Amino acid sequence: MTKSKNLFLGLLFAIASVNLYAEKDIKPDKKEKEAETAEKDTSVFKLQKEVENSVFIENFDDIDNFDISSLEGYNEFDPTFDYYGIWDTISVNPYKIDLTKKKDTTLITLNDHHDCDYAHPFDGKVTSRFGPRGRYRYHYGIDIDLETGDSVRCAFEGTVRISRKSSTFGYVVMVRHKNGLETIYAHLSKLEVKIGDHVEAGDLLGLGGNTGRSRGSHLHFEVRYKGMAINPESLIKFEEGKLVGNTLLVDKSAFDYYHAYNKYKGKSHYYVIRKGDTLGRIAQRNRVTVRQLCRLNGITPKTTLRIGRKLRLM
Numbered sequence: 001m002t003k004s005k006n007l008f009l010g011l012l013f014a015i016a017s018v019n020l021y022a023e024k025d026i027k028p029d030k031k032e033k034e035a036e037t038a039e040k041d042t043s044v045f046k047l048q049k050e051v052e053n054s055v056f057i058e059n060f061d062d063i064d065n066f067d068i069s070s071l072e073g074y075n076e077f078d079p080t081f082d083y084y085g086i087w088d089t090i091s092v093n094p095y096k097i098d099l100t101k102k103k104d105t106t107l108i109t110l111n112d113h114h115d116c117d118y119a120h121p122f123d124g125k126v127t128s129r130f131g132p133r134g135r136y137r138y139h140y141g142i143d144i145d146l147e148t149g150d151s152v153r154c155a156f157e158g159t160v161r162i163s164r165k166s167s168t169f170g171y172v173v174m175v176r177h178k179n180g181l182e183t184i185y186a187h188l189s190k191l192e193v194k195i196g197d198h199v200e201a202g203d204l205l206g207l208g209g210n211t212g213r214s215r216g217s218h219l220h221f222e223v224r225y226k227g228m229a230i231n232p233e234s235l236i237k238f239e240e241g242k243l244v245g246n247t248l249l250v251d252k253s254a255f256d257y258y259h260a261y262n263k264y265k266g267k268s269h270y271y272v273i274r275k276g277d278t279l280g281r282i283a284q285r286n287r288v289t290v291r292q293l294c295r296l297n298g299i300t301p302k303t304t305l306r307i308g309r310k311l312r313l314m
């Protein structure tokens with residue numbers, strides 16, 4: 001009797017937390033759309049589109065008719081599932097929560113000297129940090145130099161949520177941690193874990209590589225909280241391969257970068273042609289190529305530039 005009763009209670013609890021989650025945190029509005037557009041720039045959202053059979057539960061009303069236990073990798077006794085409510089093995093951010101409006105502060109335990117611990121994913125030189133990349137892209141992680149075949153290890157204990165190939169991230173692993181964070185390990189040459197695997201801090205997730213949209217072998221590492229990236233350097237000292245502290249406080253200021261980026265982005269997507277402009281000069285000034293301008297605007301290098309016409313830049 002206990003097995004089926006536990007199963008029933010677990011399921012009930014999962015449903016209850018999903019509903020709670022839906023009421024409290026999910027506010028579909030304009031910002032959400034903007035956030036989605038911003039995400040598209042790093043092609044993170046492509047992950048969602050390019051593979052069919054996503055297990056993301058789109059409509060919360062359907063939860064009663066949905067057998068949550070049929071989801072790949074789902075385990076109703078794992079506490080990490082209740083924390084998030086949604087289990088998705090395709091999308092990096094299926095939650096779609098605007099954390100720039102987060103009202104409270106969440107305390108995340110990174111190391112309690114007992115059953116919660118940190119391991120450095122790969123000890124290598126940081127080659128690119130979290131922040132704007134060029135004019136229209138945002139780098140949501142940190143790049144660590146490695147050789148193809150090097151071991152990439154899990155930062156904290158958790159459950160593998162994504163383990164697959166994507167056109168942008170290449171072979172990628174995403175782990176949902178017990179502490180409430182999720183981490184991404186991209187451009188791997190080989191996956192060493194499957195969806196639903198329980199992993200400890202320091203466990204081998206895959207081998208480093210140069211797959212997906214990557215120039216040269218490196219590890220792209222991201223830390224996310226409820227779908228949105230936070231600067232990995234706010235919790236990890238990469239030069240030492242250690243934590244900054246044993247806890248991390250997450251409030252809306254961790255997502256300030258989003259406002260700044262969106263404001264900037266919205267204004268600079270189009271260019272209005274002025275007197276004396278040439279395609280070459282517009283391209284140079286906006287750090288795009290003439291070819292890109294032509295492709296985006298359906299023109300050729302010979303098209304006459306009409307003053308006042310808006311040209312798409314991205």
Ligand SMILES: [Zn+2]
Binds near residue numbers: 142220221
């Ligand atoms: Zn990167």
